[in-house]
Amino acid sequence: MNPQSIHQWFSVEQQRKYVAQLQGRVGITRRRAEYFVKLWAYLLLKQRQELGQHLKQPLRELELPSGFVPCTHREAQEVFYGDDDRGSDRSAGMMIDKLVALGLIEKDFDGNSTCIRIRSLLPNPQDSSxxxxxxxxxxxxxxxxxxxxxxxxxxxxxxxxxxKKATALPHRIVRILRGWAEQYPTGMRVLRRSDTQDAVGFYILYPVAREFEANFFLSPRNSLHLSATWDDDPFQIALRGDRNCTSIFVRSWQIDLPYKQSINVCEFLKDVQKTLVNIQADFPNLCDIYTLVIHPTDEQLVSALGFQKTNQDPQLSLNWMYLPLDKYLSLDIEQAVSGLQFD
Structure with a gap:
């Protein structure tokens, strides 16, 4: 099955019907819906072909493939982007991760290749909209x-x-977050749904004690903590009122993928500005902001805000990124991120 021949087997007109139904769900943009529908059609056709089933062209509707179907990032790239130069294997892999986070597919690795299972039937578009x-x-x-x-x-x-130690990681993060909340709750904020009050976004601004500022100039991997597996924290928080504290470490800034739309991103980034002003009341000499970009999809956002790479890890794709605090406080958030697409 040629990934680029999807339109021949499942027409654009038929694809649009499925896309229209999917777009009502939270977090599913038109582009994500289009990629998902094409991936669904491709996996269905590929599995039928591998099982020796007769393929009738064109398909009139989509059925769920049975179980997991092997699909490389190269195949996904051809399914998503075709001959378009804008998409790479890496971007296709990140789109697959987004579809996983949205609950549309499951991903597994069998030791040789990535396997994908379509897991989501279409919602009721009126209810979800x-x-x-x-x-x-x-x-x-x-x-x-x-x-x-x-x-x-x-x-x-x-x-x-x-x-990959996903089963132990959430429990460990819970313990760390509650510990930080006891130390300095002012720097910890969430983005909350008004209907359920559930937190769907989170950030922590961590004032760093002067003795630990040297870590910002060492290998970034040594400063991982939330995403690491060791218990020793490489940083220590400054005591409230410490005039020697000059650095804020953004230890986390995330919005759960289904809710990561431009309006929410802007609102949450503006809240960071307000929180920094509040923190300055406790640490009047703050002037530097540092962060680590853990996930590749966040690098564009951080760069758009003006952060600059300062120290790169020699083995991991991980960089310290720096921005003067005064520059961030004067930033027009909406203008800074206007060129980004959160889809």
Whole structure:
């Protein structure tokens, strides 16, 4: 089965019918829906061909393939982008990860190749569109009693591409988050749904004690903590009122993928500006912001905000990124991210 021949087997007109039904779900943009439908059709046709079943052209409707179907990133790249130069194997792999996070597919690795299972039937478009239209979001304080577990769950999904010990990771993150909340809750914020009060976004701004600022100039991998498997924290928080504290470490900034739309990203980044002003009241000499980009999809966002790479890990695709605090506070957030697409 040639991945680029999808349109011959399943017409664009038929694809659009499925795309229209999918777009009502939270987090599913038109482009994600288009890629998912094409992937679904390709896996169905590929499996039927491998089983020696007679293929009638064209398909009138899609059925769920049975179980997992092997699919390389190269195949996915050809399915998603065809002859378009904009898509690479790497970007196809990241799109697959997005579809996994949205609950549309499951991904497994059998030791030789990536295998994908279509797991989501189409929703009721009227019900889901109504739900999407009524959901509102607002920044709020992190509540360690009610927010730690849901936040740890979506943070773990973000880190799992790098750390395969996914079963232990969420519990460890819960413990770390609650510990940080005891130390300095001012820097911990969530993005909350107005209907369920569930946290769907999270960030922590961590004032670093002066004795630990040297870590910003060492290998980035040594400063991983939430996404790592060791217990020793390479950083120590500064005590409130410490005039020697000049650095803020953004230890995490994430919005769960289904809710990562431009309006929510802007709202949450503006909240960071407000929180930094509040933190300055406790640490008046703050002037530097550092962060690590854990997931490749976040690098464009961080760069758009003006962060610059300072120190790269020699073995991992991991960089320290730096921005003067005053520059971030004066930033027009909406203008800075206007050129980005969150789909």
């Amino acid at each position: 109504k739900a999407k239209a009524t959901i509102k979001f607002f920044p709020d304080y992190f509540n360690p009693r009610t927010d730690a577990i849901p936040v740890a769950s979506f943070l773990a999904r973000n880190y799992n591409w790098m750390n």
